[in-house]
Amino acid sequence: MIITEVTARVFRTTTRRHSDSAGHAHPGPPHQVQQAILTIQTEDGQEGHSFTAPEIVRPHVIDKFVKKVLIGQDYRDRERLWQDLAHWQRGSAAQLTDRTLAVVDCALWDLAGRASNTPVYKLIGAYRDKVLAYGSIMCGDELEGGLATPEDYGRFAEALVKRGYKGIKLHTWMPPVSWAPDVKMDLKACAAVREAVGPDIRLMIDAFHWYSRTDALELGRGLEKLGFDWIEEPMDEQSMSSYKWLADNLDIPVVGPESAAGKHWHRAEWVKSGACDILRTGVNDVGGITPALKTMRMAECFGMECEVHGNTAMNLHVVAASKNCRWYERGLLHPFLEYDDGHDYLKSLSDPMDQDGYVHVPDRPGLGEEIDFDFIENNRVQ
Ligand SMILES: O=C(O)[C@H](O)[C@@H](O)[C@@H](O)C(=O)NO
Numbered sequence: 001m002i003i004t005e006v007t008a009r010v011f012r013t014t015t016r017r018h019s020d021s022a023g024h025a026h027p028g029p030p031h032q033v034q035q036a037i038l039t040i041q042t043e044d045g046q047e048g049h050s051f052t053a054p055e056i057v058r059p060h061v062i063d064k065f066v067k068k069v070l071i072g073q074d075y076r077d078r079e080r081l082w083q084d085l086a087h088w089q090r091g092s093a094a095q096l097t098d099r100t101l102a103v104v105d106c107a108l109w110d111l112a113g114r115a116s117n118t119p120v121y122k123l124i125g126a127y128r129d130k131v132l133a134y135g136s137i138m139c140g141d142e143l144e145g146g147l148a149t150p151e152d153y154g155r156f157a158e159a160l161v162k163r164g165y166k167g168i169k170l171h172t173w174m175p176p177v178s179w180a181p182d183v184k185m186d187l188k189a190c191a192a193v194r195e196a197v198g199p200d201i202r203l204m205i206d207a208f209h210w211y212s213r214t215d216a217l218e219l220g221r222g223l224e225k226l227g228f229d230w231i232e233e234p235m236d237e238q239s240m241s242s243y244k245w246l247a248d249n250l251d252i253p254v255v256g257p258e259s260a261a262g263k264h265w266h267r268a269e270w271v272k273s274g275a276c277d278i279l280r281t282g283v284n285d286v287g288g289i290t291p292a293l294k295t296m297r298m299a300e301c302f303g304m305e306c307e308v309h310g311n312t313a314m315n316l317h318v319v320a321a322s323k324n325c326r327w328y329e330r331g332l333l334h335p336f337l338e339y340d341d342g343h344d345y346l347k348s349l350s351d352p353m354d355q356d357g358y359v360h361v362p363d364r365p366g367l368g369e370e371i372d373f374d375f376i377e378n379n380r381v382q
C-alpha cells in the first residue's frame with residue numbers, strides 16, 4: 001500500500017492538432033509533440049498512471065512537491081494526499097498548479113482501480129455505465145471547407161448528427177481569426193446549425209471568452225430565439241458579477257465557470273452569488289477527480305446540474321459517477337479530423353461512442369486507458 005516511487009516519462013506522440021496563439025486547437029498536418037505519463041508505484045509493485053503535458057510534471061515540481069507529499073504514504077489516502085498537496089500551492093511561487101494536482105490525483109485513482117481490479121467510476125460509486133455525448137466543435141477558422149463560414153458549421157453539424165450525436169456545442173470564431181470576435185457571425189453560425197439539425201438536437205455555445213456584458217447579452221438573446229440550451233464563457237470569468245448580471249438578464253441558462261481558478265471553493269461562490277444557472281467543473285480545471293466530485297456534489301445540494309469540461313477518461317468517470325450532469329463533452333471535433341482515430345499511445349478509445357450517441361465507460365480497471373507502454377518506451381524523450 002505504501003508509495004515508493006513517482007516518475008514522469010516524456011515521450012513523442014504524433015497529432016494533427018495545433019494550438020493557436022490563444023491556446024485553442026485547430027487541424028493541421030501531422031506533427032510530433034511531447035506528452036508525459038506520470039506513474040505512481042507502491043512497495044508491492046502496484047502502479048497508477050495519468051497523462052499530462054511535460055511541464056506539468058517537470059523534475060522541479062515532482063522533486064520539490066509531489067515526492068515530498070507522496071513517498072512513504074498509503075496510496076489509498078487520496079483525500080489527505082490531495083489536501084496536503086493543495087496546501088503546498090500557496091508557498092510554491094505559483095509553480096505547483098491545479099494541473100499538477102489533477103494528474104497526481106488521477107494517477108492515485110488509477111492506482112486504486114488497477115490494484116482492486118475496479119473501474120474508477122465503480123470505486124467512486126457508479127450512477128451509470130453510459131452517457132450521452134455532445135459533439136464539441138473546435139473554434140472556427142479560415143480554412144477552406146473547414147469551419148470558416150456559418151454554412152461550414154451547418155454542414156459539419158449534419159455530419160455529427162449522422163454519427164449519432166444528440167447534442168452539439170459550437171466554439172465560434174476567436175482571434176487570431178482576422179475578423180473575430182463577431183456576435184452577429186456567431187449568431188449566423190448558430191442559426192445555420194439549428195437550420196441544419198432541426199429542433200430536437202440540443203445545441204450549446206462556448207463563445208469568445210472576453211465579450212463585454214452588452215455583447216454577451218446580444219448573443220444570449222439571439223440564442224434564446226434559436227432554442228439553445230446554454231451559453232458558456234462569453235465573458236472573462238474573473239468577473240463573477242458580470243456573470244450574475246448576465247444570468248439575471250437572460251432566460252437561456254448560463255454555464256460556468258470553466259477556466260476560473262479557485263477549484264470547488266470558487267465554484268461554491270458562483271452558486272451562492274447566482275452567477276450561473278448550471279455549474280461547471282473539469283478534472284484539469286479544479287485539480288483532480290477528487291475536487292471535481294466535491295463540485296458536483298455541492299451543485300446537487302442546490303438542485304443544480306454541473307457539466308463537466310473536457311473529454312478523456314478522467315472526466316468520463318466523474319460524469320459516470322454523477323446524476324446531476326447531462327452530458328459527456330466529446331471533442332474537440334473538426335471536419336478535417338477523425339476523432340475516433342484516438343492517440344498512438346493508447347490501444348483503444350477511452351470514450352467509445354455508439355451510433356445512438358452514447359459513450360460507454362470501458363469496463364477496465366482504473367481509468368481504463370489501454371496504455372501502449374512499448375510505444376512510450378520506443379518514443380521516450382526523457
Ligand atoms: O481552450 C479552451 O477554451 C477549451 O479547452 C476549449 O477548447 C474547450 O475544451 C472548451 O472550452 N470546452 O468547454
Ligand SMILES: [Mg+2]
Nearest residue numbers: 206232233258
Ligand atoms: Mg468551454
